[in-house]
Amino acid sequence: MAKKKEPKKTNNKKTKIALDAMGGDHAPEEIVKGAVEAEKEGELEIVLVGPEDRLEKELEKCGYTGNKITIADASEVIEMGDSPVWAIKNKRDSSIVVGIDLLKNKEASAFVSAGNTGAVVTAATLTLGKKKGVHRPALGAVFPFPAGPILCLDIGANAECKPEMLVQFAHMGSIYMEKIFKIEHPRVALLSNGEEESKGSPPVQKAHKLLKKAKINFIGNVEGRDLSKGVADVLVTDGFTGNVLLKTGEGLGEMLLHTLWEAVDGNPKLNEAVNVLGPVLNSVIGTLDYTGYGGAVLLGVEGVVVVAHGRSNFKAIENAVLKAKRVMEFGAVEAIRG
């Protein structure tokens, strides 16, 4: 089992975030760098979870000399391809298992990871437990569109969803947007392939019927093209479709940037135009950029868990840590009931 560097119990009211230093494509370098940046930003402490020696070296490389970032030793790493259930059972000294344990034991008040999403969801569900009445937790990501933010859930915790699960996501999403964005009666929409109630796969059609009766502000079906138009505050979908949606947006944003850079390369006139348009392009493309999302929040478990993108750079990690802090401060997870 893990040897914790800081065995003393911390005050639960203090913002102390456990950060999986070994999760994601750019771990541990970018994770540690992100922790150092996040610590500069605000009143918080960070516990890096991973191999002590290696993380100490990384902190040194960053020139970190403060006392707000500490290390909880964990010798194993759950790989992206590992089966979640197998990994949780067999890699008990992994950064994910140790990190979630810190949360369970109230040695940390939130957990952030860019590692194997399935493993984080499974460990959180089994170790922290689900909120009373919640069947399955869901991952919610907020897209910061110029027309208004929209929380999309589930974006990847459940590849297949029963209609009743979608209704529960709608409830959880409503509470989250109320707490975090102070929106009264958030407008909840169901993602479908047409606005009419008759559109959608059979589970989506059934979810529509149930949502109409639910005690939320359900506004009906919306299509993918309405997402960015500020028509809803919460978008409910299954984890498969939500994940495709998220990654398609990401890919299109990248394509746009790639094509622009390729065209302006060596063309001073175009280059100048891009520079002039920079802020405008950034405001649009930034919406599709996962580094700005600050990760997805796992709704429906007894604790604050944020899943960052597997390709997170230090900026994405910094934002994910700050998001975890905000979620805690606003009590968005505590307020959720199944």
Place this chain on the structure above:
Amino acid sequence: MAKKKEPKKTNNKKTKIALDAMGGDHAPEEIVKGAVEAEKEGELEIVLVGPEDRLEKELEKCGYTGNKITIADASEVIEMGDSPVWAIKNKRDSSIVVGIDLLKNKEASAFVSAGNTGAVVTAATLTLGKKKGVHRPALGAVFPFPAGPILCLDIGANAECKPEMLVQFAHMGSIYMEKIFKIEHPRVALLSNGEEESKGSPPVQKAHKLLKKAKINFIGNVEGRDLSKGVADVLVTDGFTGNVLLKTGEGLGEMLLHTLWEAVDGNPKLNEAVNVLGPVLNSVIGTLDYTGYGGAVLLGVEGVVVVAHGRSNFKAIENAVLKAKRVMEFGAVEAIRG
């Protein structure tokens, strides 16, 4: 029943396209205008299907004086909200039913509609019949990404798909890309929420297993973000997810344009930059613009049927008609076997 203005049988080898003049949000004005534009483009004849008096007036408004655009009278219109099966049964003199009949009777060699997608698919399936061995036809749309075109299917004919249907879509898509884009052994990918075989909903996981054994060039799962990268020639997915994908791309393209125009409005410097970058921005945003797709081809029925976007303007209709012509010329639909 419909009174056809041109009762004589046309030579089936000649390109004569039946066009639903009453389908879509901007019918019949934009449809007729699109027909006039398409007729200028190439060697083809067009039969506009809809109320004769009204369409004659529209042709007059366009100043059309040629003899390559004729009218087949149809007094009824299937609305976007009509149930497809009900509408096909009860609106026998609708532009969709009459248009598909023209195709069935070899009075036209292709049918194009921007109307109720479900009604077009149902009418085509019931009246023209399915290709031998095909369980369910699928709608395929080609995204013209700079890194290479990719055919995405199904984009909306079947909201729920069994694994075996996805495998059949893969076969049909392969043949289409071979014929239209002259690609040998097109690379076929399955859309999922992760590259690993274990990712996806249970039907997607099963489809993956079946696709590995199929006689096609299956390259495995791809995620939404890889779409634009030229990693595959054919992308297989169910009609629900495909539709969400298509419309999300559309919405993001629109958002980008909207934000740009809003920012440059009244700002000469930004305006100039946008003008300089015009061609580059167009090449990217155009990829997401449904008017350029030329509509989706219905694969798996005995005839060339193209479904254009419900919001089609004349340009989209023109492109859809020209796409139908191209599909016919390359024999892409004839070559398909179940």
